Amino acid sequence: MKKIDIVIPCYNESKCVELIYDALKELFSNELKTYDFGILFVDDGSQDDTLEHIVKLTNIENSNVRYISFARNFGKESAIYAGLENADGDYVALMDADLQHPPHLLIEMIHAIEDEGYDCATARRVKREKESRLRNFLSNSFYHVINWATGMRLAPGMTDYRLMKKQVADAIVSMREHERFIKGIYSWIGFSSKWVEYENVERADGDSKWNYKGLWNYAKTGIIAFAVTPLKAVIYFGFFVIGISFIYAIRLFIMAKMGIRLWQDTTTIILLLLFLGGVIILLLGVIGEYLARIYMEVKNRPIYIAKEKKLEIDNKKEK
Structure with a gap:
């Protein structure tokens, strides 16, 4: 039985x-x-x-x-x-x-x-x-x-x-x-x-x-x-920000060569910095979650x- x-x-x-x-x-x-x-x-x-x-x-x-x-x-x-x-x-x-x-x-x-x-x-x-x-x-x-x-x-x-x-x-x-x-x-x-x-x-x-x-x-x-997708997302987002920054730098360079007055807006700059700062903190939090899990595992309790x-x-x- x-x-x-x-x-x-x-x-x-x-x-x-x-x-x-x-x-x-x-x-x-x-x-x-x-x-x-x-x-x-x-x-x-x-x-x-x-x-x-x-x-x-x-x-x-x-x-x-x-x-x-x-x-x-x-x-x-x-x-x-x-x-x-x-x-x-x-x-x-x-x-x-x-x-x-x-x-x-x-x-x-x-x-x-x-x-x-x-x-x-x-x-x-x-x-x-x-x-x-x-x-x-x-x-x-x-x-x-x-x-x-x-x-x-x-x-x-x-x-x-x-x-x-x-x-x-x-x-x-x-x-x-x-x-x-x-x-x-x-x-x-x-x-x-x-x-x-x-x-x-x-x-x-x-x-x-x-x-x-x-x-x-x-x-x-x-x-x-x-899943390691959240960690990969950090890399992809980094490349995305670099790409956007590169494109924007080229735009500013062309505008300067053409004698166009560059757009200066302190509020916009501050908002961009706050946004990127928040995203960076969020991504550090994601990495921190993985590190915390590793920390708990290596204790081997x-x-x-x-x-x-x-x-x-x-x-x-x-x-």
Whole structure:
């Protein structure tokens, strides 16, 4: 019997961990009863009693739940890494705890891998009706920009919800960069993948932990981690300014030879200097972002620090 390890990152999901456990248990007791499964919760430094609820699940009869609890909030990307690093099933699934990733999609994902020959299957949202137009627009724009900048093919609406062979999970774990952008890593490692489309589902409880600031930082990390286009843009802009300056110098030289009085406008000169100064500062900021990422990488700090973990299944009974 093949085993599926299900990695579930959690951050302040105390009301959801038992719901996702019950949903998965029901699924593997019926449609997927020919498969063994285990659940690996990764508590990303939750501030509520998420860990207590997870520990409670490990104490029930014939429990197949394991967990890792971080010393602080290291971020979802680090939680994904920790889960994949400690998964040991024939297949590894990655899904959120809030039930926005429908468990029943695992049926189609397994079919894609075992019957259609794919290495992994990825869930992709095709409708996001409950989200604002601004968020949808920004999300779609991000995918267009990062695809153009990196040459990757990230599909709008793609999620972290996927089922993969253990070989694919091991390939992801082998990439140990600290500034992680998991969607880019999925694309970079290769392997054949099938899109499994579904409509957006509301959270089982609570609100999304993502705000616009967090999404902006995530997008910035993705572009800087996989694209050198911003650095090339600095060079291209430099050549552009040099070209414009050269053309303008020739124009001034010709006007002087013809005895035409040169146009003198202090305001225009000041505006040009302010514009070029602002652009230079912006470009230095772009370079600074890359240098900051390099600085963080060369420190070679751990991707995460576990405060507590239980990675062995002892099948003890609740007392």
